[in-house]
Every structure is written in structure tokens, then in C-alpha cells.
Amino acid sequence: GAVVSQHPSWVICKSGTSVKIECRSLDFQATTMFWYRQFPKQSLMLMATSNEGSKATYEQGVEKDKFLINHASLTLSTLTVTSAHPEDSSFYICSAATSGTGELFFGEGSRLTVL
Amino acid sequence: AQSVTQLGSHVSVSEGALVLLRCNYSSSVPPYLFWYVQYPNQGLQLLLKYTSAATLVKGINGFEAEFKKSETSFHLTKPSAHMSDAAEYFCAVTVTSSNTGKLIFGQGTTLQVKP
Numbered sequence: 001g002a003v004v005s006q007h008p009s010w011v012i013c014k015s016g017t018s019v020k021i022e023c024r025s026l027d028f029q030a031t032t033m034f035w036y037r038q039f040p041k042q043s044l045m046l047m048a049t050s051n052e053g054s055k056a057t058y059e060q061g062v063e064k065d066k067f068l069i070n071h072a073s074l075t076l077s078t079l080t081v082t083s084a085h086p087e088d089s090s091f092y093i094c095s096a097a098t099s100g101t102g103e104l105f106f107g108e109g110s111r112l113t114v115l
Numbered sequence: 116a117q118s119v120t121q122l123g124s125h126v127s128v129s130e131g132a133l134v135l136l137r138c139n140y141s142s143s144v145p146p147y148l149f150w151y152v153q154y155p156n157q158g159l160q161l162l163l164k165y166t167s168a169a170t171l172v173k174g175i176n177g178f179e180a181e182f183k184k185s186e187t188s189f190h191l192t193k194p195s196a197h198m199s200d201a202a203e204y205f206c207a208v209t210v211t212s213s214n215t216g217k218l219i220f221g222q223g224t225t226l227q228v229k230p
Contacts, residue, residue, distance in 0.1 A: 004158075006158075034217060034218075041223075042222070042223070043205060043220045043221060043222050043223050044159075044205070044218075044220045045220075046217055046218070046219070049217060091156075093158050093159070095159075095218075104161075104218070105161075106151075106158040106159040106160070107158050108157055108158045109156065109157060109158045111156065
């Protein structure tokens with residue numbers, strides 16, 4: 001199947017700094033990518049829908065200025081957690097939809113720990 | 116609005132026993148339903164999906180699920196559990212009228228397989 005890669009897999013940062021997480025579709029073009037957040041032992045909560053070349057659509061309750069999403073190409077979307085705080089610590093997962101069948105593939109996830 | 120409810124946050128079975136993970140959905144449009152598996156600190160892997168074709172869907176690793184409209188259910192089963200099946204399982208429904216797009220996940224069910 002298609003491959004979606006996230007980088008970094010693990011990141012630890014100090015409170016107040018910004019962290020960028022990349023989501024890449026390695027062998028297909030993805031016009032749409034989705035960003036999810038998962039707290040320990042909990043389900044995935046959709047944060048935003050990222051469309052190539054346009055502004056992301058955020059879910060209710062997600063701060064767009066806090067979680068900056070950029071989808072500059074058909075194979076890359078980035079999530080930047082700005083001025084991170086300990087409560088932002090979480091597992092962030094992206095998924096990408098193939099432009100052909102529209103099937104979704106998930107990245108391996110990125111674990112963010114804010115000290 | 117669409118939603119899914121997974122009954123039982125934790126299911127424990129013996130190796131070789133039947134696996135039954137329950138999922139009920141709510142949808143105002145004909146749903147597209149999915150089962151995903153997640154291993155620790157990893158992304159999600161698609162087990163199977165229902166996209167309005169056959170109501171009995173066979174997936175990977177011996178899993179299958181049956182769509183029952185009258186019961187609004189999409190329970191996941193496997194005749195004989197294997198130790199490697201121990202993981203977190205998520206049922207999901209799309210919020211669009213296609214089989215792609217945003218997914219709404221259930222709360223997840225942890226499957227424990229005892230030797």
C-alpha cells in the first residue's frame with residue numbers, strides 16, 4: 001500500500017518554543033491530508049483538514065493560530081505547534097488521501113513532549 | 116451528524132478464542148465504515164472497510180465485519196485470536212457521502228490476548 005511518513009517520530013521541546021511536524025506521502029500525491037491528535041489511551045480527534053494550495057479547515061475548538069498547518073505541495077503537509085505548552089504534549093497523526101481512489105493512509109505518528 | 120460507539124474499552128480473550136469487538140454507528144446518510152488497528156506508538160493500519168457493497172467484509176489478518184443496517188452495527192470478528200492481535204482497535208465512520216475524507220473515530224477497544 002501507499003506510504004505516509006511523519007517526521008520526527010519523537011520530539012521533546014521546552015515550553016514556549018515552536019515545533020514543526022512533517023507529513024509526507026512518499027509514493028503518491030495527496031491533495032488532502034488530515035491531522036489528528038491522540039491523548040494517551042484515547043481516540044483520535046480530528047484537528048484539521050489540509051488541502052494543497054489552500055488554507056486548512058480547522059475543527060471546532062482547535063486554535064488555528066496555535067496549530068499552523070501548511071500544505072505547500074502534493075506530497076507534504078506540515079503542522080507547527082507554536083509556543084508549545086505542556087498541555088500540547090500528545091501523539092499527532094496525519095493521514096493522506098490518494099487523489100485517485102481517495103483511500104486514506106496514516107503516518108506512523110509523532111509524539112510531542114513539552115517540558 | 117455521524118458518530119460511532121465502541122462497546123467495551125477493553126476486551127480480553129484467550130489465544131485461539133473468538134474475537135468480537137463491537138461498533139455501533141449513527142449516520143444521517145448511508146455510512147462508510149472502517150476498522151483500524153493501532154500498535155503502541157504507531158499510526159493506524161486499515162483492517163477492512165464497508166463501502167456499500169457486500170455487507171460481510173473480509174479484511175487482513177483473518178478479520179471480518181458485518182454491516183447490519185437494522186442494528187446500526189459493524190462488529191469486528193476473528194474466529195481464532197493470535198497473540199499478535201493484541202492491540203488497540205478503532206471503528207470509524209466518514210462524515211461525507213464518499214468513502215474518503217474525514218473520519219470520526221470511536222473511543223477504541225484494547226484487545227488483550229492471553230496465552
